Amino acid sequence: MKLEVISKSENKEVQNFIISQIRDLINYKNLEPGDKLPSERSLSDKFSVSRSNVREAIQKLEFYGLLKSIPQSGTFVANIGVIAMNGMIDDILRLEKPDFKALVETRILLELKTARLAALRRTDEDLKQMREALEAYSEKVLNGKDAVQEDLLFHLAIAKASGNSSLNTLMLMITPEIITNFEKHHVCDKGMARSGIQEHQDIFNAIKNQNPVEAKEKVKVHFKMLYQYCYNIE
Amino acid sequence: MKLEVISKSENKEVQNFIISQIRDLINYKNLEPGDKLPSERSLSDKFSVSRSNVREAIQKLEFYGLLKSIPQSGTFVANIGVIAMNGMIDDILRLEKPDFKALVETRILLELKTARLAALRRTDEDLKQMREALEAYSEKVLNGKDAVQEDLLFHLAIAKASGNSSLNTLMLMITPEIITNFEKHHVCDKGMARSGIQEHQDIFNAIKNQNPVEAKEKVKVHFKMLYQYCYNIE
DNA sequence: AAATTAAATCTGGTTAACCAAATCAAATAG
DNA sequence: CTATTTGATTTGGTTAACCAGATTTAATTT
Structure with a gap:
């Protein structure tokens, strides 16, 4: 005692x-x-x-x-x-507090899966919400503003469209930690955000066209930079 | 109001x-x-x-x-x-309460990833714990006893060996719900458990030999029956 | 002796009183 | 006028008293 x-x-x-x-x-x-x-x-x-x-x-x-x-x-x-x-x-x-690297690793894993499932299962309503998030993101970036929140909402919209509430919950749980670490490590720079518009659009199109393979591929592209970053820090 | x-x-x-x-x-x-x-x-x-x-x-x-x-x-x-x-x-x-199908879908996703990472990162200590869990599982099954718990502990040992505390936490969170549903739906029958010994052994060997591709493949085999079940119910 | 009922006791949950640290305001010293 | 100190107030956290329902025990009736 x-x-x-x-x-x-x-x-x-x-x-x-x-x-x-x-x-x-x-x-x-x-x-x-x-x-x-x-x-x-x-x-x-x-x-x-x-x-x-x-x-x-x-x-x-x-x-x-x-x-x-x-x-x-x-x-x-x-x-x-x-x-x-x-x-x-x-x-x-x-259980230790997860480190940033582990978080990013988990996020990418979840996103690859949710994008694929979203391509298979998305409803028109899902598509509408994704489009709104995408447009909000584009507008902010084009005006030179910070768009971390809009980026996040787009990805959460994908998770919702996956139709798997379990995956959706897991994404929600790791998201806030991701955000704070992003801001702390200054992961998202201006240049990245600009190229991000096209990448988001590609993911959206793949899900819209119900092409799971392409959706997964486009998410992989989107996270490529992040992946490299993740394996370089600390 | x-x-x-x-x-x-x-x-x-x-x-x-x-x-x-x-x-x-x-x-x-x-x-x-x-x-x-x-x-x-x-x-x-x-x-x-x-x-x-x-x-x-x-x-x-x-x-x-x-x-x-x-x-x-x-x-x-x-x-x-x-x-x-x-x-x-x-x-x-x-957020709705996740259904069993969503849970199994998520579990398989996580297990495929943790097995692959475990093959890459497992320490000797990880290996030792996995072997102990594996032996405990085999003994129970060979004696005709229920081995749901030992099965679970083997998979949790893999999650721990993945070296990703974030993934480990997620596995822990969905595990209890999985167990109760398994017992409710009578997923694990006697025959399954018997073939499970070899499957577990294969996964263990792949991780021991640090072969991530084979580890993933063996997990996929292990969950194949479950996968079919999962997509058939309700 | 068995069945039924009533009262006493335990249970997790809820509420309200209390605590110490942090904050704010005013008074005091320089 | 500024800086510092002091005291009152506000804060989230903690503790203890209370509640209603469940459970157990004892008493009563048949």
Whole structure:
């Protein structure tokens, strides 16, 4: 018990501590899927932390599908065995903050897929939203203005057109981190944005013409510079 | 204001209501990156909801990188313009719960990539963990036992070996949903698990031999049945 | 003794009071 | 008039009291 070392502001540390304690509890008590965890109050008492800290930790494990809270009843181990539970909790505890390179790598992967799927599945409504985003982007760039936001919205429109809400969510989650890093590293220069108009137009046309191969190819072209950059930094 | 329609348990509705209100506020007041939002108390007062509801909504927007809370100071608009803010908030509000088909589609995409990267980057320690997971899986299957968990841990070990923490996180997030759906739809039958041993071994060997092309190919084989299933249901 | 009911207790969720740091305003010193 | 200090206020975060529903226990009735 090294809790006294942890300062108040280091919330993450407390949460990880509680999560590891819950893992140990599940192991020691051989809790199986469907079994009930001790109440939040008794846990906060046992671990010598506040109940709200316990709640946050439980909510995080609930987000990853490992626990399930039922009001006025209790918190239950999800339909997942003790082995997988251990493996996943260890992974969750080990999760580092992704670096920029990893983010870009993931983004390109997702974009290649969403563009291909969008070419196969886009509706007319999807197409309309993509066109609007594209026009807004072009206008900004041609007027010499910053167009990072419009660029982003175009790509999110593609993700939406992919018809895969799971992919759409993942794109949404990594997008903000991408933006802040773009601005920090000054990735998007003026020249890039100008050539970007044609590249966006090419992607749009491929999706409009329902040509998945070309859509993927054009996205690859669009990210080529970025790819090189990504593998050069740090 | 249609709040009286919303029952207490429909927390999601309340949260989405608050999020849309915050979006309107940002638009109406022309809040730009770095600007401060009204305090949680005044927001809860203005929207006629509890402060904890406001906090949850803010935390969700913080998760997507749109807001940033600073203790004893305030909540601030992230380094993202009003246009992108609107687009992303609309996307967040529209996000449906992903269907199983979308999940499997995403999983295969991620697995193909992580296997390829793992072949390129795996360390000896990664290899060791993968081998342990593989052996645990084989033993269970050969003894005629259920091995869903061990299967999962093998794939998570690959994700870890990819050296991309971003991809690793995404895999972790979609995994629990996959498992529950697998069990619900009875995807993994006994016969499948038996042939799975060789398939896992092939993937492992490709990664061990640092052959990214073969690794990707073997994963594709492994998911072939699943792919067909995925495109047949519902 | 079994079935039913009623009361007491536990549960996660919610609300409100409290905290300490940060901010702002005014007063004071130079 | 400027710079500094001091005190009051505002902030997000934390804690504790409270709530309603679920669960368990005990009492009552048949």
